[in-house]
Amino acid sequence: MTLVEEAVLVAAKDLRIEAHARVVMTQVLPFGVVVLLLFAFALDPDRGVLPVVAPGLFWVAVLLSSLLAVSRSFAIEADHGARDGLRLSGLDGAAIFLGKAAAIAVQLLVLEVVLLIGVFVLYDVDPRGLAVLVVAGVLATTAIAALGVTYGVLAAGMRVRETLVPLLVLPITMPVLLGATRAFEFALADDLGPAWRWTSLIAMITTVTITLGVLSFESLLEEA
C-alpha cells in the first residue's frame, strides 16, 4: 500500500467509528455552539461588539472544540490496546498521522459550518468573502488538526493526557488563530487583499505543521 492508501484507510476507520458512535457530532458540536452562546452572554449582544469580534470568537470556539475532538481521537485508541494494535499493524507512522489528522479535520470542518451559520445568525454578521472563508478555514483547520494529533500522540499513553494536551497545543496554535482570525476579519469586511495575505501565512504554517507531524509521529507513537 502507498502512504496515501494507508492514510485513507486510517481516516476511514476513524470516520467509520464516528459514524457508528457519533460522539463528536452529538457532544463536541453542541459544545462548540454553547461556547458561541456563552460569548454572546459574556459580551452582551446589545453593545454591538459581537460583529466586530466574531471571527476571533469563532476561532476560539473551534480551538476549544478541537481539543475535545483530539481527545476523542486518542480515546478510541486507548481502549482494548488499540494503540498497540496500530503499532503492530505495520502501518507507516506518517500514514497514521495523516489519516488521524484528516479525520479530525473533516469532523472539525462540519462543526465549523454549523458554528459559522451560528455566527451569521447569532452575532449579526453578514457573510462575505466566502472564497477566503473556505480556503483559510480549510487550511487553518488542517493545521489545528495536525498540531492536535502530533501533541495528542505525545501524551497518548499518559494518565495526565486530558490536562497536558491543552497546555501543549494551545500556545502553539497561536499563530494559526492569529492568521485565521485576521483572514476572516478582512474577508468579512470585503477587504480581500489582506485576507489572502493572511491566508498565505496560514498556508505556510499548515505546511510546517504537517511536515513536523509526518517526521515525528512514528517515534512519538512508539514511546506513547
Place this chain on the structure above:
Amino acid sequence: MTPARQRALGVATLLALGAFAVLALLISPKDSRHGDAVRLLYVHAPTAWTAYLAYVVAAIASAMWLWPRTRRPSWDHLAGAAAEFGVLSTGLTLFLGSVWAKESWGTWWQWEARLTTTAVLFFVYLGYLALRRLGGPGAERRNAIAALLAVVQVPIVHFSVTWWRSIHQEGSVFNQRGEVEINDATMQWALWSGVIAFTLLFLWCCLLRMRTLELESSAAETALDAAIRERVGTVNA
C-alpha cells in the same frame, strides 16, 4: 568537566555578576528621559538573550540525543537543564519588560511583537517542562522531539506576531518613547557586562543542574540494581 573547572566557572560567574552590579547600579549614569529605570534594561536584555540562547541549546542538545552516534544521557540532561533556565529567564524577561512598559508607556503590558512572542514561548516551554516531569520509559526520545517541535515554533510565532503588529501600525509608538539610545560608553559597558554575566550564569547553572540530573539517574540505576536483586532473590530463596 572536572569539579575544579566547574568551580572556576562558578567563581568567574560570581565575579562577572559583581562587576555587572557595580557597572549597572553605580557607575553608569541615569538616562536623560527614563532616569534610573533604564537600569531595568541592563537585566531585561541579558535575560531575554539567555532565554533564547537556552532554547537553542535545548534544541541542539535534543538533536544530539536523537542522533544515534552522539546519543548520551547527558544530552537529555543538558536539554532539561537549559529549558529550565530558559523558562526562568523568560519569566524574568516578561516581568522586567512589564515594569519597563509601565515606566515608559504607562501600561503594564504592550502587545509589542517581541514581548508577545516571548509570552507565547513562556507557555510553550512551560508545557515542555510539564512533559519532562512525567518521565517513564522512552521519555528521552519524547522530550527530545518535543524540544525540537517547540524551537521550530519560535520563528513562526515571532513572524506572525510581527506581521500582526505591523499591520496594526502601532510600531511607531515604541520608537517614540520606548526605545532608548544607549550611546554612553559606560551604559554600553553595563549592558554588555550583563550579557556576559548572565551567559556565564546560564552555563554554570546548566552544569550544576546536569550534575544533579546525572546523580538522579545513577541513583535510579542503583535502585534498579537493588530491585533486580530483590526480584531475582525471591526465585532462589
Place this chain on the structure above:
Amino acid sequence: MPVVSIRQAVCLLGRFPALAGVDLEVDAGEIVWLAGPNGAGKTTLLRLIAGLQPLHRGTATVFDFDLERDRRSHRRRLAFVGHETFAYDDLSVAENLDFAARAAGSAPDRAVEARRRFGLDPLAAVRHAGLSAGQRRRLALATAFARDAELLLLDEPHAGLDADGRALLDDTLRAFVANGGTVVFSSHESDRATLLGAREVRIVGGVVVGAERVAPTERVTEASR
C-alpha cells in the same frame, strides 16, 4: 540462526524490573511455552519480542533486527495475541478484521478466511462492544491469523476459550508450525503445552529458571527461512 535471541534483558514497567535479566533463544519452527506464576514477566517478555516494550539493559534480536536500535522493522513478520483484542468497540467484527488485515497489507480474503476459521461468521455484523469474553478471544486470534506472519506470539491464548475453541487453536498452531512458522506462547495449563509438544521455558521473578522439553516430539525442523 535463531528467530529470537535475548541476552540478560531488563525491561521496566515504571521503575519495576518486570524482566530482571532474561535469556531466551528460539529457533525457527519451534513451539515455546512460557510457563510460570502470575507476575513472573511472561507478558512483558512477549511484548519485548513484539517490540512493544523498550529494552532497558541487555540485548534482544528478532529476525536479525537489533531491538535496541529498531523495534519496528520485524513487526511485519510477526503476529501478537495479547490480553487485549486491539479492536475498536464501535466497529463490527467484520470491520475490525478488515481494518487489521488491510493495515498489515494482507489480501482482503485473509480476513474473511480467518473469520470463518474461528467461527465468527455469525457475528460479522456485531460490534466489538457487544461480544462476550470468549468471542473477543476468537476475534483476537482471527486478527492475528489474518496476517502473513512467520512468528506468532500468544499471551494466554487458551484462556476464555471453550473446548472446541481450544482444539481449534491447537490445530491452527500445529498447522502454522508445520508450514515453517515459529510460536511462543504463555499458558498456565501444562496439558495444552504437552498436547502441542512445546519446549518449556520457565520464568519466575523476571528471569528464566530452567528449560526442558515437556514431551519428546517430532519437532518441526525443516523450517528454513
